[in-house]
Amino acid sequence: MERTSGRLDVKIGLIDGPVVSGHPDLASEHLREITGNNSGTCTQANSAACLHGTFVAGILSAKRSSPAPSICPACTLLIRPIFAEATSGREQMPSATPQELAAAIIECVDAGARVINLSLALAKPSVKGDQALQEALNHALKRGAIVVAAAGNQGTLGSSAITRHQWVISVMACNLAGRPMNESNLGSSIGRWGLSAPGDGITSLGAEGQTLTLGGTSVSVPFVTGTVALLWSEFPSATAAQIKLAITQGSTRRRASVVPPLLNAEAAYQILLTAIGKG
Secondary structure, eight states, X not given: OOSOSOOTTOEEEEEESOBXXXXXXXXXXXXXXXXXXXXXXXXXXXXXXXXXXXXHHHHHHBOTTSSSOOOOTTSEEEEEEOSOSOOBSOOSSOEEOHHHHHHHHHHHHHTTOSEEEEOOEEOSOOHHHHHHHHHHXXXXXXXXXXXXXXXXXXOOBXXXXXXXXXXXXXXXXXXTTSOBOTTSOBOHHHHHHOEEEEOSSEEEEOTTSSEEEEOSHHXXXXXXXXXXXXXXXXXXXXXXXXXXXXXXXXXXXXXXXXXXXXXXXXXXXXXXXXXXXXX
């Protein structure tokens, strides 16, 4: 973050709730809508969908002067709403069906997203739905779009159609001491290909002008997404495979734990600097 605030040509696909795009603390000139079945802007500021979408957007695209983490405000944020504004309250992990999510992933990839943020859970898993999701993730792989997804907040050991896919970086939530949070899901695929990132007491933008403090794996995901976006901003010639390998510490020995290693942005930067250099 000290080196760059991102580049406009690095596009992030935010598949989430709608966003209060006119929020004074958001870098609104860098927000773009990909309108699905739901509007990209909030019509009910107190809905769970709007709260969640705006909160995650703040971690990525808030102005650096705001109270939010504001990781990469100079990157382009492609807002692809997937959650309807049906419920109120602070639901921390909204869900989508595999078919809805698959369609949204394809739309983000086709709109030029280099990295896609999935701070969500799967609802109503099915064989047909999982197949559609597999095809969408394969499409992202072929087009070189990195997918970053929440490990989930059920406190279980296992996996989903998302976290099992080898192209996906699954994110587990940890506290500020780097220890796994009790509610965060763990599993062999999460441990093998995923990362841990801050997810305890994170403050970002609320939908009605206030700040919110939330936790969980959906909050952790944009820390990894934002790091990918900044690395691509610093190393624009890098391939998706090079970025993914660097950020998941590809130079370390084979992983055997169900707990993934901690996100280390500086180490990823140094790996890329050694591999391809600057400029």
